[in-house]
Amino acid sequence: MTARPFSHLLERLRSAGLRPTRQRLALAKLLFEGGDRHITAEQLHGDALNHNIRVSLATVYNTLHQFTDAGLLREIVVDAGRSYFDTNTSDHHHFFFERSGKLEDIPGDTLTVSRVPQAPAGTNITRVDVVVRLTG
Amino acid sequence: MTARPFSHLLERLRSAGLRPTRQRLALAKLLFEGGDRHITAEQLHGDALNHNIRVSLATVYNTLHQFTDAGLLREIVVDAGRSYFDTNTSDHHHFFFERSGKLEDIPGDTLTVSRVPQAPAGTNITRVDVVVRLTG
DNA sequence: GTGATTGCAAATCTTTTGCACTAAA
DNA sequence: TTTAGTGCAAAAGATTTGCAATCAC
Numbered sequence: 575m576t577a578r579p580f581s582h583l584l585e586r587l588r589s590a591g592l593r594p595t596r597q598r599l600a601l602a603k604l605l606f607e608g609g610d611r612h613i614t615a616e617q618l619h620g621d622a623l624n625h626n627i628r629v630s631l632a633t634v635y636n637t638l639h640q641f642t643d644a645g646l647l648r649e650i651v652v653d654a655g656r657s658y659f660d661t662n663t664s665d666h667h668h669f670f671f672e673r674s675g676k677l678e679d680i681p682g683d684t685l686t687v688s689r690v691p692q693a694p695a696g697t698n699i700t701r702v703d704v705v706v707r708l709t710g
Numbered sequence: 711m712t713a714r715p716f717s718h719l720l721e722r723l724r725s726a727g728l729r730p731t732r733q734r735l736a737l738a739k740l741l742f743e744g745g746d747r748h749i750t751a752e753q754l755h756g757d758a759l760n761h762n763i764r765v766s767l768a769t770v771y772n773t774l775h776q777f778t779d780a781g782l783l784r785e786i787v788v789d790a791g792r793s794y795f796d797t798n799t800s801d802h803h804h805f806f807f808e809r810s811g812k813l814e815d816i817p818g819d820t821l822t823v824s825r826v827p828q829a830p831a832g833t834n835i836t837r838v839d840v841v842v843r844l845t846g
Numbered sequence: 847g848t849g850a851t852t853g854c855a856a857a858t859c860t861t862t863t864g865c866a867c868t869a870a871a
Numbered sequence: 872t873t874t875a876g877t878g879c880a881a882a883a884g885a886t887t888t889g890c891a892a893t894c895a896c
Binding site: 649654669671672678685686688690691694696697698700703704705706707710 | 785787788789790791792793805807808814816817820821822823824825826827829830832833834835836837838839840841842843844845846
């Protein structure tokens with residue numbers, strides 16, 4: 575909810591090595607100034623259109639992946655054939671409501687994963703994802 | 711590796727309420743008599759063709775879902791736009807090799823998830839999935 | 847200007863569906 | 872028989888790609 579100056583987003587894109595184009599700035603505004611969000615490409619596209627931001631679905635996909643590569647977003651896979659993007663890139667886990675298809679952060683450091691096995695030879699652990707699946 | 715009699719599969723399908731058709735028996739044989747497997751529909755279809763089992767891809771999809779609903783398989787989602795099916799339905803977690811797209815069971819009770827939060831009101835926990843993502 | 851970015855439409859990939867045909871009980 | 876299961880081809884979604892037009896620097 576903190577109303578940061580628009581230039582903050584501009585800086586944020588620049589530091590990520592991404593040209594602050596009209597589309598990227600507009601999408602960044604939608605993504606990062608509305609609190610934590612779990613959003614699909616289709617949803618973000620609809621959201622953009624609702625705000626009179628003209629942007630193609632292809633660009634939304636490109637932008638989401640660029641933001642993810644730049645570490646501004648985190649991609650979450652819980653549902654075959656649908657990608658969610660999480661604006662919260664800190665270390666945390668998720669509830670997944672199977673019926674509605676909604677995702678929700680599991681607060682703070684409640685859940686803990688212990689005794690994570692060693693990465694097999696020649697590999698490194700990128701991330702440990704925990705999804706608590708819920709009926710309803 | 712235990713060479714069980716063919717009738718075992720027949721029984722297994724019957725108890726699951728599934729007619730033991732030629733296709734289902736053949737697919738069950740591929741799935742359950744080769745040790746633990748993590749397989750996609752496309753892979754199982756190719757596997758079947760290699761064994762001279764004529765079965766359509768649509769039937770492979772149907773069969774995988776029927777087996778999953780019957781509790782014979784477990785569906786795992788780690789990769790957007792691709793479903794894996796695990797012949798090991800016991801409680802366990804996975805390594806995911808991001809480069810090769812391979813899945814591997816994390817042995818036994820090594821990894822532990824503790825302090826799983828309560829399910830939100832009106833919901834129940836279906837399952838807790840842990841995926842350890844690896845480079846390589 | 848010049849190279850990065852965008853939009854559009856077409857292409858691709860995985861999965862599902864409709865329906866006539868076939869097989870199990 | 873009678874009903875479930877199968878194959879095929881078409882449909883449906885989600886995502887990606889090719890390329891000319893446009894924009895940021």
